[in-house]
Amino acid sequence: MKILLRRVAGFAMLPGLSMLASLVLLPLIAHFDGAAGWTGMALGQSVGALVSLVGGLAWPTVGAQRIVEAEDADTRRRIFAVSLMSRGPLIALLATVALPAVWWLAAPTQRLSTACFLTATSLNGLTASWYYAGTGSPRHLVVNEGITRFAGYALAIPAVIISNSTLSYAALNLVFVIVAIGLNYRTIFGSRGMPHVGWAQVREVYQVHFLGSLARLAGSAHSYLPTSLLSATAPSVVPLFTAIDNVYKSGCNAVDFLPSALIEWMQTAETNAHRxxxxxxxxxxxxxxxxxxxxxxxxxxxxxxxxxxxxxxGPVEILAIGASVALALLVDALELLDLVPRHGENLVFTTELVVSLAGIIAVVPMALVFGGIGAFATYAIASGVKLSIFAGQRFLESRR
Structure with a gap:
């Protein structure tokens, strides 16, 4: 149990720091740049997260499981090398395409900071967190990504106060994300460098991950496009929606590490694996x-x-945030701890694809009828539907 608690605590450090930083930096951004400041940050981060999630292919869903199943350290390094070569060019292409759009949508005074948030969040798609989850090595995640993020946040707070601008936070965030990527590369590959990856291997990844990539595209579009869609169609609801959305995503980031942290512990049991x-x-x-x-x-x-x-x-907004974060955690738990280990990722991806497309279609009408909370409610509804499908499938299978 002590080993389990240490592992969970290690994987919890990074999202915990992110949430703590939000508690400090959001009021500063609201104070110095008002609604334009946090709306620009939300825009850059939302579109950047879309790039990160799509460019990350299906690796965050299936990567940790592949690392757990790998025979030796060299195989694990080759898997991660293939993931970098498949993710990197795609993320670069998508970020380049997205940059003009966020530049046009952002307030003129926030365009540069929004671009920095977009780039930094896009590069999060190169994270090694799922690799460390598969190896059960939270220490490397803490050192390479946790401490660097902490340094960035620690410098960003006085920088924002001194400069009276969100731009200093955005720039520091970008710098330290790049540093974290470099540290992960050094930790995983060492002085020998990354193994050679041929185009045939990358093409195979794109083929195998096609359904997962479509599902993640739809899921990330539902999660991160509403800010852009509402900015163009219902701008009056954007401040409320982005305020709720920022807190919701911070809450999800604070808890979504948990299923990943438990994967390796759950699957390396010599006895009582089901328990x-x-x-x-x-x-x-x-x-x-x-x-x-x-x-x-x-x-x-x-x-x-x-x-x-x-x-x-009001109480409706508070209830919606709490329910959405809780449901999202339960969905991740069933996906990563039950369905993917049983090689049920096709059900995961198909459900994600269909439900997310329905959510995207519903966002603008819900906003026009119910305001910002209506658009946000599509998150909770989508998670509830996915949870029902996954739990129902498990129940039916147990009755066979």
Whole structure:
């Protein structure tokens, strides 16, 4: 149990730092740049996350499982090398295409910072977190990505105060993301460098990951395109939507490490493997419940603190944020801890594709009828549908 707790704590450091930074930096951005500041940040990060998720192909879903199943360290390094060569060019292409769009949508005073947020968030698609999850090595994730992010956040706070601008945070964020990528490369490949990867291997990845890439494209579009869609079709709801959306994504980042942290521990049991799976999923269910009910207690005060009264929040918004984060965690738990280890990723990808496309179609109409909270509600509805499908499939299979 101590080993499990240390592992979870290690993987929790990075999202924990990210959430802590948001608690400090969002009020500063709201104070110095107002709604244009956090809307520009949300725009850059949302489109950048779309690039990151699409460019990351299906590696975040299936990568850790492939690392767990690898026979030796050389095989694990080759898998990661192939992932870099398949992800890197695609991320570069998508970010180049996306940059003019966010530049045009951002407020004139926020264009440069929005571009920096876009680039930094896009490069997150080159993360090694799933590799470390598969090897059960949170220490490397903490050192390479956690400490560098902490340094970036620690410098960003005084930089924003001194410069009175969001741009300093955006630029530092970009620099330290690049540093983290370099440290991961050094840790995984060492002085020997990355193994050679041929075009045939990269092409095979694109073929094998095709359905997963489509699903992640649809899922990431539903998660990160609404800000851009609403900016063009219903700009009056954007401040409320982006405020809720920022907190929701920070909450998801704070807890979505959990299923990944449990993968290697669950699958390396010599005996009682099923019991470990039950324990892992139960832990996720308990955390999801604590997140939902805890947020109902602290959410109202925290939202007032974060946005300095610029945006008004009611009980419906608080309820929606808590439910959406909890449901997203449960969906990830069933995907990574149950379906993917049983090679059920096709069900995961097909469900994600269909549900996310429906969510994208519903975003603008929901916003026009119900405002910002209507657009945001599509997240919770989509997660609820996916959870029902996954749980239903598991129940039917257990009855056979």
């Amino acid at each position: 470990r799976k039950v324990v892992a999923i139960t832990v996720c269910m308990v955390i999801a419940s604590l997140v939902f009910f805890g947020w109902q207690l602290i959410g109202p005060a925290l939202m007032r603190f974060l946005y300095q009264g610029v945006v008004t929040f």
